[in-house]
Amino acid sequence: MDLQFTDAENSFRNELRHWLAGVIPTLPGEPHRDDWVGRRDYDTMWQRTLFEAGYAGINWPKEYGGLGATPTEHLIFLEETERARAPYVGQNFVGLLHAGPTLITEASPEQKAFHLPAILKGEHIWCQGFSEPGAGSDLASLSCRAIRDGDDYVISGQKIWTSFGHTADYCEMLVRTDPDVPKHRGISWLILPMGQPGMDVRPLRTMEGSTEFCEVFFDEVRVPVANRVGAENDGWRVAMVTLSFERGTAFVSEMLQSMELARDLAQLAKRITRNGASAWDDAGLRRDIGRICAELDALWALTKRNISQAQRTGLVGPGGNVFKLAYAELRSKLGELAMHLLDRASLSIDDVGQLPTHAHVHGRIHALSLGIAAGTSQVQRNIVAERILGLPKDR
Amino acid sequence: MDFELNDDERSLQEGIRSFLTGRCPIEVVRANEETGGALDRTLWRELADVGVFSLRTDGFGMTESVLAFEELGRSLVAGPLVASHLAASVVAGAGDGSRIVGLLEPAEPVTMVEHLASLDDLIVLRNDGIFVVEPSGVIGVLAERPLDALTPITRLDDVPDGQRIGDAAMALQWRRDGMVLTAGLQLGLCLASIDLAKTYAMQREQFGRPIGSFQAVKHMLADMLTKAEVTRAAVYAAAVNIDGRGDSSDLMQTARMAKLLAGDSALFCGKTCIQVHGGMGFTWEVDAQRYWKRACVLDTHFGNSDEHAAAFSAAL
Numbered sequence: 023m024d025l026q027f028t029d030a031e032n033s034f035r036n037e038l039r040h041w042l043a044g045v046i047p048t049l050p051g052e053p054h055r056d057d058w059v060g061r062r063d064y065d066t067m068w069q070r071t072l073f074e075a076g077y078a079g080i081n082w083p084k085e086y087g088g089l090g091a092t093p094t095e096h097l098i099f100l101e102e103t104e105r106a107r108a109p110y111v112g113q114n115f116v117g118l119l120h121a122g123p124t125l126i127t128e129a130s131p132e133q134k135a136f137h138l139p140a141i142l143k144g145e146h147i148w149c150q151g152f153s154e155p156g157a158g159s160d161l162a163s164l165s166c167r168a169i170r171d172g173d174d175y176v177i178s179g180q181k182i183w184t185s186f187g188h189t190a191d192y193c194e195m196l197v198r199t200d201p202d203v204p205k206h207r208g209i210s211w212l213i214l215p216m217g218q219p220g221m222d223v224r225p226l227r228t229m230e231g232s233t234e235f236c237e238v239f240f241d242e243v244r245v246p247v248a249n250r251v252g253a254e255n256d257g258w259r260v261a262m263v264t265l266s267f268e269r270g271t272a273f274v275s276e277m278l279q280s281m282e283l284a285r286d287l288a289q290l291a292k293r294i295t296r297n298g299a300s301a302w303d304d305a306g307l308r309r310d311i312g313r314i315c316a317e318l319d320a321l322w323a324l325t326k327r328n329i330s331q332a333q334r335t336g337l338v339g340p341g342g343n344v345f346k347l348a349y350a351e352l353r354s355k356l357g358e359l360a361m362h363l364l365d366r367a368s369l370s371i372d373d374v375g376q377l378p379t380h381a382h383v384h385g386r387i388h389a390l391s392l393g394i395a396a397g398t399s400q401v402q403r404n405i406v407a408e409r410i411l412g413l414p415k416d417r
Numbered sequence: 418m419d420f421e422l423n424d425d426e427r428s429l430q431e432g433i434r435s436f437l438t439g440r441c442p443i444e445v446v447r448a449n450e451e452t453g454g455a456l457d458r459t460l461w462r463e464l465a466d467v468g469v470f471s472l473r474t475d476g477f478g479m480t481e482s483v484l485a486f487e488e489l490g491r492s493l494v495a496g497p498l499v500a501s502h503l504a505a506s507v508v509a510g511a512g513d514g515s516r517i518v519g520l521l522e523p524a525e526p527v528t529m530v531e532h533l534a535s536l537d538d539l540i541v542l543r544n545d546g547i548f549v550v551e552p553s554g555v556i557g558v559l560a561e562r563p564l565d566a567l568t569p570i571t572r573l574d575d576v577p578d579g580q581r582i583g584d585a586a587m588a589l590q591w592r593r594d595g596m597v598l599t600a601g602l603q604l605g606l607c608l609a610s611i612d613l614a615k616t617y618a619m620q621r622e623q624f625g626r627p628i629g630s631f632q633a634v635k636h637m638l639a640d641m642l643t644k645a646e647v648t649r650a651a652v653y654a655a656a657v658n659i660d661g662r663g664d665s666s667d668l669m670q671t672a673r674m675a676k677l678l679a680g681d682s683a684l685f686c687g688k689t690c691i692q693v694h695g696g697m698g699f700t701w702e703v704d705a706q707r708y709w710k711r712a713c714v715l716d717t718h719f720g721n722s723d724e725h726a727a728a729f730s731a732a733l
């Protein structure tokens with residue numbers, strides 16, 4: 023076991039750091055967090071900048087215009103961009119990390135030639151239309167229907183929780199193409215151009231009041247059969263391909279932020295007073311912060327184990343589910359502690375009285391979504407128990 | 418960076434594991450309860466022969482040592498394993514197992530020493546240095562009912578002075594290394610508790626099906642595994658750091674992280690293993706109680722997890 027980086031990894035880091043030091047000061051100011059169109063422009067501008075410097079598609083194979091970097095180099099990339107306070111992947115997320123990798127393994131040469139360069143250059147934003155009102159944890163029970171009509175599919179039904187649905191150009195979409203077979207066997211994976219006649223995209227307000235996701239209604243929307251990826255009714259397998267692309271790096275940026283936030287919390291406790299004394303005088307509070315910081319450091323070590331495993335075998339393995347489960351819980355604990363420390367200052371989502379309220383309250387709210395999005399914590403536990411420990415299925 | 422076991426590390430760990438499963442299966446460990454937890458000198462020497470005490474004086478690192486201690490914890494091997502390992506570099510006979518070396522840390526409200534009757538040398542680990550004492554001269558009261566039947570425990574009225582064998586800096590380093598080795602044992606306890614709970618969950622039937630098919634039981638096991646895997650990463654990282662192949666220069670802080678995580682997780686896995694067993698979990702017969710009790714013992718070694726949480730925050 024070796025946690026030190028090789029010479030090659032270090033020189034990759036140094037070159038990247040050098041480039042970031044030059045480019046970050048030239049970037050325009052960030053748009054307001056609820057300005058979704060402005061954010062789209064900002065995120066795609068950053069993607070274009072990465073593309074021109076040769077850093078786009080860091081984890082994509084070289085033959086598709088990516089950098090073909092190892093999982094460890096991907097880790098280094100995320101560490102350095104975080105350190106330089108570079109923009110995040112933002113709205114490019116689905117294209118770069120979900121749809122793109124799926125297209126690379128499953129799409130036709132024509133589909134690849136059209137879509138992959140556009141994702142890399144920041145020309146197209148993608149969203150993911152998987153979940154439905156009736157199909158969440160039990161995703162395979164989805165019912166949004168696509169009926170074949172000549173060279174088109176005609177789609178009717180509804181999707182929900184579609185992040186960036188109101189700003190995306192394309193949607194990776196799962197539809198029901200055969201309702202008469204077992205649920206996993208009648209699903210197809212489609213490339214849906216957004217903004218078609220018959221589509222209605224309605225932003226949903228999150229509990230924080232922002233509109234990061236939407237519900238999307240389909241009333242006889244026509245999509246060419248040529249937009250299907252993979253065989254008809256083989257969409258479930260195609261969708262699962264995306265999952266196998268995860269290399270343990272999904273939460274690296276977040277982890278680094280959380281570790282910093284937890285350490286900031288210690289500093290905050292040192293300058294806040296409580297009953298006339300420093301909040302930091304409270305031994306119980308110090309112990310709680312110490313434990314959370316240590317646990318975050320342990321999760322950082324687990325991140326590196328997962329990445330190392332992916333580097334060796336191409337798969338993250340059990341560590342991925344374990345990580346998500348532990349991280350969602352720990353992030354919540356950190357947020358709860360911060361809100362207790364801030365006490366009534368935490369009743370404002372924005373900063374008040376020179377206190378970094380927003381970072382902590384927003385972080386706490388965000389933590390609530392970590393146990394829900396991309397497989398709830400209960401579903402993760404089922405997976406750990408059944409697939410890793412081999413306990414009997416309850417179905 | 419490659420934070421996976423390499424081939425040498427893997428085969429070393431497998432070697433220790435196969436020695437232990439052959440030489441001290443759980444039946445042998447349990448049988449030791451009949452002798453009041455007196456240590457078996459033959460076994461002690463055999464442990465020395467496979468390198469348990471001398472790994473680091475033989476040129477291996479903390480990484481290999483922790484992998485070995487993980488197996489010792491998994492097999493519930495009793496005795497001053499960490500103390501004898503730490504002493505190998507300074508006390509003659511500790512490394513080859515010819516002398517059993519124990520260790521005590523003066524504590525409040527009482528100072529307790531383990532396995533006193535089996536010891537050849539007793540180390541006193543204080544902040545200002547390391548001292549060695551002749552155990553036969555140490556006066557104390559043996560607890561009639563030790564919490565862990567495999568860990569006899571004696572209360573001391575006075576902490577003996579002893580002969581200095583190390584300074585304050587060395588004491589600090591022993592404490593740090595002791596934390597990481599103990600965390601290795603605790604990681605092993607987690608893994609053994611999970612194995613036991615899983616086996617029972619597959620066998621035991623209620624309402625016409627294995628209890629392991631109930632989601633509430635599954636989720637208990639998933640939580641155990643989650644804690645164990647996070648702990649494993651923490652313990653290995655602390656060991657690799659000590660060997661100079663790490664990502665942090667604060668070796669004490671990463672050692673604390675490991676001990677804290679391992680302490681909490683071993684207690685959690687032990688108690689959850691008992692819960693998964695229902696009434697059987699509360700019996701003497703089932704080993705779940707043994708894992709939990711050993712977790713209680715080890716949590717008190719080199720500072721319990723609450724102390725480390727407080728100490729960790731002091732460096733923030």
Ligand SMILES: Cc1cc2nc3c(=O)[nH]c(=O)nc-3n(C[C@H](O)[C@H](O)[C@H](O)COP(=O)(O)OP(=O)(O)OC[C@H]3O[C@@H](n4cnc5c(N)ncnc54)[C@H](O)[C@@H]3O)c2cc1C
Binds near residue numbers: 159
């Ligand atoms: C911020 C955010 C962004 C999202 N973005 C997208 C997106 O871009 N595209 C997309 O397609 N989806 C997206 N989702 C949807 C997300 O994947 C689903 O919310 C998630 O899979 C859970 O489904 P559900 O909401 O229907 O909850 P349900 O499945 O109804 O779950 C409700 C409760 O029941 C529990 N439960 C359900 N089944 C089981 C079971 N078998 N065992 C035990 N407990 C169970 C759950 O754990 C949960 O506590 C997003 C969600 C969030 C919160």
